[in-house]
Amino acid sequence: MTSKSEQTVFIVDDDADIQVSLSRALTTRGYTTCVFGSAQAFLEAYDSDISGCIILDYGMPGMSGLELQRSLVARGATLPIIFITGHGGVPESVQAMKLGAIDFLEKPFRQEVLLKQIDAALKQDAESRRGRDKARIARRRFENLTDREREIAELLVSNPSSSSSKDVARQLDISPRTVDHHRARILEKMQVNSVAELVDLSITTNLFHKSSATYPIGNST
Incomplete structure (x- = not known):
């Protein structure tokens, strides 16, 4: 069974205070975190081999959170996304959820709620990767x-x-x-x-x- 320390929680937010507070809170609870100040920076560094999930700010300058999600979907990436936003509405959350987001949390949110969703996202990613590995091995044997x-x-x-x-x-x-x-x-x-x-x-x-x-x-x- 994959432990949470073996997976990475990517925090993508242009707010430095949010980056620090989230990273510190998660690290003290045993999670491995990696912080990016923009969606573009994350996209450039993205490695599909790394298991985990993304805590993604919806409204950022430049590439928005939703645009990053769309870009990842277009690449076939399955990394689960938890959106956080200070001014999101129903239309935005519906779009994000239709594209496979785990949740759409409005700031301020309770930390327990975020932690529960992170655990669900990490479990989903681990199971998805095990399924893909099993399929890859089966296909290799079939060939x-x-x-x-x-x-x-x-x-x-x-x-x-x-x-x-x-x-x-x-x-x-x-x-x-x-x-x-x-x-x-x-x-x-x-x-x-x-x-x-x-x-x-x-x-x-x-x-x-x-x-x-x-x-x-x-x-x-």
Whole structure:
């Protein structure tokens, strides 16, 4: 389980007093913080490999908080954002939440509320990264399958109720014994113990999302 000290709370605010007070309060509670005085400065230093969340001032000169959020979304970044603002309204908060913000807090806010949202954001980011890592590993293993193994794997996953060796063999016009051999290799390479586990892995990692029925179908083995 990821601890809060292993993740970074980025504080992006042009108000030096807010930077200092938030950073000090969070650091004393065991959080790791990193402070930026502008959205542009954060964007230039942003590293997608660093896990954490952003406490982001909505209204800043130059690039606004919402513009930074939009830029991160365009990059495919998933770092959770907690907006803070001194003059935000309903339209602004709706825009931010639609783009995936964790919360939109108006100053002055209670520290307990912010801490609760930070913990939720850090948990969300950690879970998101674990999911992406699992999908990346599954995709790498899938790419090590032969064309025939991929074809059979997709048949097993797409129709588990008809996944017996005889069913698959009938669809591909090959022998059940050949299917047995490929099935064993598929489970071994994907590091799962059963077709049920393969199905579950494919669902949780969206394994076949980009696949298409382009594998050779016929008498080859």
